[in-house]
Amino acid sequence: MTTARTGKxxxxxxxxxxxxxxxxxxxxxxTPFEVALGAIxxxxxxxxxxxxxxxxxxxxxxxxxxxxxALPEAELAELIRPSGYYNLKARxxxxxxxxxxxxxxxxxxxxxxxxxxKLRPKLLSVKGVGPETADSILLYALEKPTFVVxxxxxxxxxxxxxxxxxxxxxxxxxxxxxxxxxxxxxxQEYHGLLVRLGKEWCRPQPLCSSCFLxxxxxxxxxxxxxx
Numbered sequence: 001m002t003t004a005r006t007g008k009x010x011x012x013x014x015x016x017x018x019x020x021x022x023x024x025x026x027x028x029x030x031t032p033f034e035v036a037l038g039a040i041x042x043x044x045x046x047x048x049x050x051x052x053x054x055x056x057x058x059x060x061x062x063x064x065x066x067x068x069x070a071l072p073e074a075e076l077a078e079l080i081r082p083s084g085y086y087n088l089k090a091r092x093x094x095x096x097x098x099x100x101x102x103x104x105x106x107x108x109x110x111x112x113x114x115x116x117x118k119l120r121p122k123l124l125s126v127k128g129v130g131p132e133t134a135d136s137i138l139l140y141a142l143e144k145p146t147f148v149v150x151x152x153x154x155x156x157x158x159x160x161x162x163x164x165x166x167x168x169x170x171x172x173x174x175x176x177x178x179x180x181x182x183x184x185x186x187x188q189e190y191h192g193l194l195v196r197l198g199k200e201w202c203r204p205q206p207l208c209s210s211c212f213l214x215x216x217x218x219x220x221x222x223x224x225x226x227x
Contacts, residue, residue, distance in 0.1 A: 007179035010162070011179075011180070013160075014190050014193065024193055027136065029141075032108040035137070036108065037068075038054065039136035053079065065108075095126050096126055096128070120135075131170070135148045146177070147176040147187050147190075149176075150191075156194055159202065
């Protein structure tokens with residue numbers, strides 16, 4: 001597929017998703033820190049479980065970097081228990097909090113002043129922060145123009161032959177960034193729309209026959225394999 005055609009199809013996919021679903025307003029969170037914490041806690045679980053943790057932390061006035069830094073790790077683990085893998089995630093949250101304190105005096109506002117090029121490698125060096133988590137923090141908490149790739153993205157693009165199923169995370173992320181303007185709002189909305197499609201239609205067992213993307217783009221039969 002040519003570069004020009006890839007860019008055209010990615011833009012067309014966005015338009016079709018937006019027309020079908022409208023604005024998604026993703027990611028949930030009232031403050032940059034809440035969004036960053038949610039990106040760590042949502043690993044290997046669904047958002048409903050994370051929302052329970054957020055509600056509790058907020059009710060107890062602990063939804064700040066300072067408050068969570070002051071908590072012993074064991075106590076933090078109990079507070080985030082509904083998110084699953086709570087001992088592991090408590091360590092990851094503590095690693096992020098240590099990084100935030102050492103690099104940015106515990107302030108995401110200070111962190112926002114750095115460029116995407118400086119921030120992304122720094123975040124990826126934090127234990128427990130992988131590419132998807134790092135890009136979620138960068139895009140939604142820090143408003144930096146990086147595209148978030150997740151399982152829904154791989155599944156949707158491979159089934160519609162826009163990317164091979166074996167595509168690496170960085171290659172798929174770069175596919176979007178090479179063919180779309182570096183626009184934070186666009187990247188946020190596009191990711192949210194792909195999540196919506198993946199949850200409702202492009203499931204591991206897809207609902208192709210009733211999907212508004214069935215037969216798109218017209219370039220032969222698409223793969224319906226699991227991912």
